Amino acid sequence: MKLVSLSYAFSGNRNLRCFQRFIYDVAIGARPATSMFIPTSSKVRCRIFSNNSHNPDADAEAFSRIVKNRTCTKEFDPSKSVPLETLEKILSLTQRAPSSFNLQPYKAVIVRDEIVKKRVAYCMTDNNIKKVLNASLTLVFASDLKPGQEIDKIMALEREHGLPEQVVKARKFGATVFVGSSNEAEKVVKKTLFSTISQVTQMPTINSSEGWAFKNTMTAAQTFILGCHAYGLATAPMEGFDARRIRDALYIPDRYEIPVVVSVGYPSEEEKPSGIYVCILTKFIVCDIYMKTYSCFSFSLVRRTTPRLPYEDVFYMDSFDFPAYKSS
Incomplete structure (x- = not known):
């Protein structure tokens, strides 16, 4: 079975019909007559790949093992370090987590330096201090409370990846209207307007900027945690910390709030799974x-x-x- 992934900006019904024929030819394995409808100035991206190697049963079994064996580690081995190459692979997978309008309203600070570890550790509460000090690294997730400032940047990125301009404009409008607002007056106006319109047609619920950003950040945090366990690492997600002190320690701007901190490493020999x-x-x-x-x-x-x-x-x-x- 072949799958086709492509993007093409159409101009006129003839090009659309020819493009549909192109897809059909590819699907049945015929040689597509692309020259009859694709102008030399057009940018067409087409990737054909086979999914024969995909094994749903094996994937499901692997995912089940990761989820069921995941535990929250209480004791890390300070003598073992997570290889940077492994960390980069996990972080790249973390970026694939879904987010509303693809705005990706979060950043993450990787804490590896021993001096910085101590600064962050003393922003934690009780037993969390030891986790940060002994773990190979700690990831501090920061949710953007003003994601509107990044909309143009994200839309430009999607244009570069071939998204049609009309789709980009529609997505930008939706993101501008529906994302959480940090301005109380604006939030009240949106809530009032949307609740009125919802009496007639479907309208999404407007969240606070913090609630909206936290929701989108936690999908990335969960992806990161499961990714760590897939690579044989132990994690300890924590919410017992002083967010203001962490922002000061890591020079995180005030527009960001911290929903979760995750320590990562290898469990100590004395550690028993939770x-x-x-x-x-x-x-x-x-x-x-x-x-x-x-x-x-x-x-x-x-x-x-x-x-x-x-x-x-x-x-x-x-x-x-x-x-x-x-x-x-």
Whole structure:
């Protein structure tokens, strides 16, 4: 099976029809007659690739292992460092996280230097101090409360990647109107206007700038955490910190707020995966050569993952009135 990814700015119905024929020819494996409709000045991007190597079952199994084995590490080994090449791969994957209008309203500061670690560590609370000091690195996610200042930059980037101008303009308009507002007066006006219009047609709910930015940042943070575990690293996401002090320590501008801090590294040898540990007592009977029996006991420590609410308490089918029970 072949998939086609392309972008092309059409001018006239004839070009559109020819372009559709081009797609059909590619799909059936025929040689496309591209010269009959593509002007020399046109920019056409077309990538044809095969998905034969894609194995959904293997991908699902790998993802299941990552999610189920992910734990929050409490003790890091300070003698082990995360290779920079590995970190860069994970961060590149993190950038693939979805965001509203593709605005990517977040930055992240990588804390690796020992002096900077200490500055950040003393902005943390209680046991989080030790995590930052001993981890190989810590990523401080910063949500942009004024994402409107980046709209033109993002739209220019999408033009460079071949997005048609009419789509760019529509996306820019949507981003300008719908993203969270940091101005209280503007937010009140938007909420009032949108709630009025929603009586007639569907309108999105306007969030605060912080709420909107946090939502978009946390998708990237979760992608980063799962990516770390896929590469065999341990993580500790934390919210116990003084955001103002961290901003000062890392010179983060006031337009950014900090929703989460994630320490990354390798667990110490004494570290046990987080969860609930249950001591199981097993009794068994032994018999000696004189047929005399003895009662013996063995103890084992078994880890159970932290509990989650019942499936049907979280998921609902078609209506909040109907819990979604598992089929098996």
